[in-house]
Amino acid sequence: MVTDAHTTAFQSTDADTIGTYLSDAYGAGMQVRSSEQRPLLRHRRTHTTGFDVDAIAQSATLDFQGEPLPTVVIVATSTARLHRTSGDSDRRYGPGEICLGAYPGLPFTCTWSPGELTTCVLDPAALAHVAAPAPGRHTPLIRFTSLDPLSPAAAAHWRHTHSYVTELLTNSEAAASPLLVATAAHLIATVTLTTFANTALTDPTIEDRHDATPTTLRRAIAYIDENAARDVTVADIAAAANISLRALQLVFRRHRDTTPMAYLRRVRLDHAHHTLATADPGATTVAAVAARWGFTTPRRFAALYRGAYGVPPARTLRDTP
The missing domain is CATH 1.10.10.60 (Homeodomain-like)
Incomplete structure (x- = not known):
């Protein structure tokens, strides 16, 4: 259960200290080389259960060699430029673009020019919760199959959602609400899955269509009515109705012409x-x-x-x- 959001800040002009800090912050070893003797890096993180949003600015050209990341890191450039390699991906990104930091389980290299960027660090469990299969079934590991957005429109939607969530977490009244912060976590996880190609299943199966009945709809509605004040996700509703996430979406569309979250x-x-x-x-x-x-x-x-x-x-x- 998400309970709060809090912010930390870091600043250094020593490349080794910067490398140690970023290794700890992102949970993977990083070696950092700088084009300047005293590069200035500022890192500000707002942390809550399930994800972090970071704002980073630095004054030099930094070269990174990174070990595989244990989390999903989405990078959004503001004024900086990046050259990132991971697996078969070798891409350059200019201001205003977004990408994933690395393929799951693979190392990465990155050259970061002076400037600002933001990162969003997602716990893979948050993604799995959003894309949960039918109750009682094993949740398969979600793997991203591309490090770039599916389309410019998808990238723009992700940036808009990220800005919205960041603003929410920096609002002291909103950040103190467990329900609002939990909603933000589900929102950013969902938009990430719809922005980058991945292995999560999205189309209803024959079994899903069979399960989308008025009886399962009544179970889902009863759960929503009884738990509206709690942190409720679509996965929670599907579990209560004993159907898959896809079947849940289908039954609300078929019988109520809406979605579970809209209801x-x-x-x-x-x-x-x-x-x-x-x-x-x-x-x-x-x-x-x-x-x-x-x-x-x-x-x-x-x-x-x-x-x-x-x-x-x-x-x-x-x-x-």
Whole structure:
């Protein structure tokens, strides 16, 4: 269960110290050579269970030789340029591009020109949880088959999601909400799986279609209704309904013309509506109620609320008897 987010910072002008720090930060040995005698590197990490978001800036050209990474590292360049090799991939990246740091289980080399970039470090377990198969079955290891995004649109969507999640984690009120932070972890894991080619199965099988029945839908809905206040993932819902993740998506699409998470969002919206309608306007805020029920930004919450109830949430709170 995700409980909090916290930030650490590092700065050094010694290449050996930088190499030791980055080896510890990314869990893999790295040898670093610098084009300058005293390269300045600044590293800021926001950490929470399941993933980290890092902002890094440095003043020299750094050459890395890295051992296999135990995590999935997504690199997004800001002003820096990279030349990265891993396995059969030998690519150069300019400002504004994204890529995976290395193939799973393979070493990598990288030349990083002066400038800024960000990294997102994902625990493989977070990816496996998002792509979990039917309950009781072995979860296969997810392997990425390309280090580059599937398309420019997919890359843009990943960057947008990364910015959104980073902003969320740096908001002290949002970062203190376990439900919001957990939602961020699931979101970044999901968008990573849809951005880079990988071995996770996505199409429903014959068994999935057979399992997508009104009975399994009722089990899924009952679980959502009873656990809306908890950190609920699509994998949790599928397990409660005793079907695969693909069957769960199919049954909601077939019988409700929606998705499991969209249904969960509507249930939470109804709870938020009840909270606003019965709360003391002097003791709570719309933002606090939105965060309590897993809505990551007040603006998005207000738009959903107005669409569902025809009035802004602030009016419901203000008009509370």
